[in-house]
Amino acid sequence: MSLDYGLLRTLHRMLRQLTDIGERMDKGPRKVRIVAANEANFSKALDEAKAALLEMRKASNAKQLQLGEREAKIEDMKTKLNVCDSNKEFQLLKDRIAADLQANSVLQDEILEQLEKLDVLTDGVDASKKNHEKSQAESKRVSDEVALDLKALVAEKERITGELAGKEKEIPSDLLIQYRRLVTGKGEDALGATNTETCGNCNQTLTPQTVNDLMMKQPVFCKGCGCWMYLPENHPSA
């Protein structure tokens, strides 16, 4: 019985195609997870920027309220200056007004500083919004692309699986169980090309007997990795 190495080459090519499709199918969800994580990070950054802005706004409002109250108090003291009973009382009140005006000037500086910070934080929120929107669009684009790719890959996988099943019918029946066991255990490495010197899968050196069997187109299994070996198309003995 002599084997058709062309059949083994075709089977090996199909098994490799299926491995490749499987890998590409795994890559899609990984890509989606990466962009989704990116989007989540930008969403978190936006929330944080908004929270910081809100906090600064509250602090600024509180300080402005405080300034307003103090200014009202100073006005109140100023009216009281006219109704002082003694010079001492007048002087005390004047000193307090001067001290409060000084404190208010500090407060005004602080308010100005807060307003500048508010501007920076507002810009920060705008930038975060843009980043988040960009990441959302990217996330959608990648998800759509992966879904489309997956559809094509599923169809390709079905097609090759069908073709493989058809080709496997050509395997001699006494070798079919061994073939199935190899494919189940090793996937595409169930088969391996050889240049008649070493195994193409594991580099194990072939014995003269193995080379002889290959030339006679007998079923040959690698003594290293166990794969079913065949000669490549361009080999003179193939």
Ligand SMILES: [Zn+2]
């Ligand atoms: Zn091997």
